[in-house]
Amino acid sequence: MTQIESLSFTDASQHARSVHDWDQTYDQLSPGRFASRLRQLCSGPFQIFHEQLNRRIVQYGQSPAERMCFSIPLCTDSQGTQNCLAILNTHEEFMFHAPENTQIFAATFARDKVLSLAALNLSPRSYRQLTTAPSLQSPWQRTSELHQRIRQQLGQALDCTPQRFNEATAKLMEHSLLGGFLDLLGSVESAGKRRRPSVPARQSLVKMSQQIALASHDEPITILDLCQRLHVSRRALQYSFQTIADTNPVDYLRSVRLNAVRRRLAMSSPAEVSIGDAAAQWGFYHLSHFASQYKALFGELPSQTLRQR
Structure with a gap:
């Protein structure tokens, strides 16, 4: 609770x-x-x-x-x-x-x-x-x-x-904060001493990350989820996404969640689902930020997507 x-x-x-x-x-x-x-x-x-x-x-x-x-x-x-x-x-x-x-x-x-x-x-x-x-x-x-x-x-x-504020939003907040503390603990280490993954390894990490994110229908996937499942560090994921997909894993996973909300809205009528409930299901607990991110990605507000049904 x-x-x-x-x-x-x-x-x-x-x-x-x-x-x-x-x-x-x-x-x-x-x-x-x-x-x-x-x-x-x-x-x-x-x-x-x-x-x-x-x-x-x-x-x-x-x-x-x-x-x-x-x-x-x-x-x-x-x-x-x-x-x-x-x-x-x-x-x-x-x-x-x-x-x-x-x-x-x-x-x-x-x-x-x-x-x-x-x-x-x-x-x-x-x-x-x-x-x-x-x-x-x-x-x-x-x-x-x-x-x-x-x-x-x-x-x-x-x-x-x-x-x-449900299990999905609590999980996203928890993982984001825990990732920040781990970053802080690792900030004293020299980046030059860390071994970076090879190009094939980076391609494989991005591919497997995408498969895991797309296969998650019940809860949003976070970077720490990917670290645990793929047995890699956050830094290795960051480097792999940046060099292979020209983005970072945070933005990528957010886009996956935004697309999931969009599919829910596109398949529902205003009587069947509210924008707030659809957003909360995928961990968006601040509606104004969600609406801004949604419009930036899709060029329209979530209310416009829902009305088009």
Whole structure:
């Protein structure tokens, strides 16, 4: 069951208790009236949340069992935490001192899923860091880009009605965010040390990716799905699509989903299906963005396709 919430608090302890599945305590350390905001989305083991805290607090407790958490604090203290990626493994104890006016962006995923995808996408060194390091220093530019991605996707999720936020949209959001964290972990590696697939291997990857995407009738296929099924890294897929198909796998998979929606609309009458339901079936949960992408690809709005039936 998916839960989408936007909450405000005047008590640090109440805020701490409201983050789903976390056994934690928040103690206020600086004087003054406490005010905070919590936005969160929960769908099974997948969870994203954004915290805004106006007072200095200390957070401590244990992370959820069988999950892995990635957290990026955004603050202006002198300790360098603003460009730090914190990683919590299953049921791991933690303590974090948050200065005044801190924002925290975090996401949790099923631990087994993270490790299986990390084994395909990360170097042995980065994989060891993922499983052993409590925090990693990462390039600020890449971290800032990830902040933007999390804020944008969380905002879109909160704008989405519960009726249109389904398993497909939750999966696409989860895989997109997890891919971003894996990119961040691998960003310290030298690209020159990675071996690129040969031309025949690239052609085969593109062909098999297309076959998998077209054969998926029940749920949208993501890049991480392709990584798992083809046992390759996201970087290998990216390079193969760019050099063979002159596009990237993200745009390709989006086009596959847009075409699936178009077929549904073209075969239905307005009384049989709504545009929102057809879009949500294929993971488009923000209707204005969907309409814009649809028109850019097909030269007409989805409402025009539906009316032509």
